[in-house]
Amino acid sequence: MEFESTNTSIGLEDGNLCYYEPVDYTRFLLVIVGGTPFALLGLFTNSMLLFLYGKKRYIRAPQLFLAALALFDICICALYLLLFSVDALALYCHMEPLWLMWHYYCLPLFTVSRIVQMSSAYLTVVSTVDSHHYRLWCTLTVVALSTALRIVTYWEYELLAANPDYNRIYNLYFINVIQVFLPFVVLVIFNVALVNQIRKRIRLTRLFYLLLPFRSMISTNLIDASYTTIAIVTTYLMCNAYSFIIGICEQLAQHWLKNPDSSSNDFYTISSDVISLLFMYNSVLRLFIYCTCNLQCKNDILNMLHFGRSCVSHRNEPTTSL
Template identity: 25%
Template structure:
């Protein structure tokens, strides 16, 4: 039987045993002080990513107005990013703490939740690129006018968004759920080293099944890596070309016609006429500054109360200012940065998977075959960190591209500090009379 190891988020301590020589102890990895500090620092970044994505989830779910349907995909993506950061801490941060700190209690807890956590991580990995695809496609629909495709019209209607999102998540869960039966925790009761008595590893049936190997490596590899790669590249090229075309048309004298539309930004937090009119004025000069969470155009006869909206261009005939031009370029570059960071992480993941599936000697320590090589250790750490960082840093993308979210974050932080300062003043006032 060939030696195999599972790919990214592979729980690190895995091995395939042979029938001829049953190992006494499970495979292990060394945690030097430097590696422990690096993983601890990465876990702190993951914790910050958890807080940032939790704020984005709250932001997208609480800013519910009749004219803000585009917040669904960004909200789901923020939740998936939050899950990715949580799973990084649960799988990698906890593993480093178990080995380096020699905590027996944490060792037992870790192996109690490691399999379901691994399944959740892989479901999240599979779902994130498709939420990116739908968000990017929605962006393309937003700048396309008129939209003649009936499928896209239904797909990006208020009801169609929820159906598409729920169907996609259900498919991702169904595709990755068999992983829960292909990974088990092996016991090594005769091992003298307590921290090698348990090990998460591929089940025997999965390691011997050629069909499962084809399904897990080839089919899901295409579904998670190659297909999203091609679709995201094509969609972003289409978005860039469309934005260039809109820019050239909007600056041409023949295209400067008067269009009777009424628009509002997707994050007008107070529905008062005065503030919303100010939001409309801001959109008129900065209409493409929020490509990540786009706005929609409403005709004067549209009924906002019923959620009917036009998927057409909001400013096809409005000349762009230099400020808008800079916002367009920044938003496009940022979106391309998101996609490229995802593609880089997926490409690294693919390289690691190929090395592991082929049983490359680069992954095995020369002196101790039961221990992973230094190259395998740090390369897998880098892959997992890149995955986590692209999810944890998503809030920075929104802050850079969307001035409304940036202002809302600043307002939230100011409110928190103001409440803290007010509580301190009350505490000092209460303690004042008792002091001599």
């Protein structure tokens, strides 16, 4: 799933604004009220996670994935504010200087947003597999491949003008499969496997609790990590389900999304904003998932904020992992 481009029609001629599509009140409320406060909250919460898990000593630890996801989530929330909030505010309030500023930075930032979103999706997949080796290389590989596949967005308008089939072949089929369908299907499969795995761990924990309390504590930490992973994947799937459905419609039932003149209908336009909102919400929820599913992470954050003393020994390093 990815940020959908706004419904603004961009055009400049000799430095002057020549045409733009006004924002109606529904979209203004959706973006400014439904999205902007949560994007600001996501910037704050994910900055906390990056500060907590972005330390140098975690560069080869499980926390590396958490730090990388937090960094991507910060980018997603910041990009939402710059690409959607500024656009909606400028157009609805008829602030031409602000809209012109948005116009000059929107294309490079939109390219970055697509790279970040693909990186975030596949880092979620990689972290779910829970590779205990080469975490740094896995992260760098995901970012490099995502950049290679999505950097072409910067030249998308020129490619569309030169090759009308570009959108249908590359965006509609290739990118939808690579960025939407494949991660969705893989994460569904891994989520089912994790649910079965956690059931086995719970049974083992009960046995170890009776026999070896220390082993029981280790198993409990593993269960916490499994709960965290399941919650992250489930949230990702829920926030991507609508994009998954719209992606199917784009390939199999485009007439549901288009007007008779082939322009996007109101449903498709609103859906693009809803998809972007859901993707951003997925980033905002990350810290709350960690605190709910993992006691160690909750204590780490409370200690960092000085809201209370941890009930876990301060000698323990954060054990949250994906």
